[in-house]
Amino acid sequence: MTTPTEPELLSLLRAVIDPELGGNVVDLGMATVTGITPEGIVNVGFKLTIRGCPLRQQLKNDIESRVGSHPGVTKVVIDWGEMSQEERTAVMGRARWNARAEDDATQVSVDTRVFAISSGKGGVGKSSVTVNLAAAMAHRGATVGVLDADIWGFSIPRMLGLTDRLQAQRFEGHEKPMIVPNERRIGSGVLKVVSTGMMLDDEDTALMWRGLMLTKAVEQFLNDVNWGKLDYLLIDMPPGTGDVQMGLARMLPRTELVIVTTPALAAQKVAARAADMARRSFLRVAGVIENMSAFECAHGDQYPLFGQGGGLALASDIGVPLLGQIPLEPAVSRGGDVGEPAVLTSDSPAARVFLQIADTLIAETIPANSLSECSARQAEPETTQVSLRRS
Ligand SMILES: Nc1ncnc2c1ncn2[C@@H]1O[C@H](COP(=O)(O)OP(=O)(O)OP(=O)(O)O)[C@@H](O)[C@H]1O
Ligand SMILES: [Mg+2]
Missing domain, CATH: 3.30.300.130 (Fe-S cluster assembly (FSCA))
Incomplete structure (x- = not known):
């Protein structure tokens, strides 16, 4: 040490x-x-x-x-x-x-809370967690950006049913045209989404993007997208690369990691690697989500198909909260296939856990209008008061 x-x-x-x-x-x-x-x-x-x-x-x-x-x-x-x-x-x-x-700097305003949904390995459900959490937060009335940082393995457009090509527009105060995210309203909230999957016409363009450095592409999404006002930005991380995480640490150092792991105790080692990366890039870890936890049948019996205990073990290892355990559920994968996140369409155990995790993360954020007590905006009138008393 x-x-x-x-x-x-x-x-x-x-x-x-x-x-x-x-x-x-x-x-x-x-x-x-x-x-x-x-x-x-x-x-x-x-x-x-x-x-x-x-x-x-x-x-x-x-x-x-x-x-x-x-x-x-x-x-x-x-x-x-x-x-x-x-x-x-x-x-x-x-x-x-x-x-x-x-x-x-970036187009993400400083009062937007940024979460990168990461894992140590692929296929554990990062993208499923991203779309369901984003949808749950929007369902609660928030404006949520979704940045698909899985540049050539993108799955966000399909999972959210947003496949239109992204358009660029000129905005006042900006010299060059800015990318307008694809939007989807959910109740009183809204999702604003960008992904390379919304930019590619064909395989050839896909290959062109392959030549582009991963972090450059993410940088473009942070700098050239007109995000507008966002309460939260969720970043769906690509599997198994530290580049993007290091890039985020440089470009948006206030990014917080949410680490997704499966319940298998063996998977914990891999996920711990993600936590280690977090330490090295000095990013805060907001918590762990265990995905693909015990499947619950209609009779309420639990089947821990992928093992048990991995999420809690990892969370206590790195000293962060276990934000929730999302059961294996056909509704989750079906939702991903048809572009309707399960959290919006079913009242299943998985949907309830997604909502509860979103609520936990929202509760940690103090809304700007409740801050007036100690805000700089208040500091100003106070200055005036002092000078009034003096005169
Ligand atoms: N809780 C769940 N219940 C059932 N199926 C799930 C669940 N979570 C994820 N899946 C399914 O598992 C597969 C992998 O999930 P997903 O694509 O979200 O993982 P990922 O970590 O983003 O993968 P990659 O590393 O390839 O980006 C998908 O087919 C998804 O529908
Ligand atoms: Mg993914």
């Missing part, structure tokens, strides 16, 4: 975004590294815009998991402080500046 260095820790902290101020907490001047012991105990100084900020718990979790992902860190201690009026004003200025600078 090597002792972490300050630059390493700061680069990890840069992945922590203050959702309200819309910037990373280091460049905003909120977080500093105040101590590193040879035993790997790291002190982080953090100044909240106001004490009692409801975001505090979320920031704490984020800081602990980001900094804690460094192999040399044994403990993270956060020393909380509160900004002075001058500091609040300065942070506001930086937040405004960042908001403009961020515009040039």
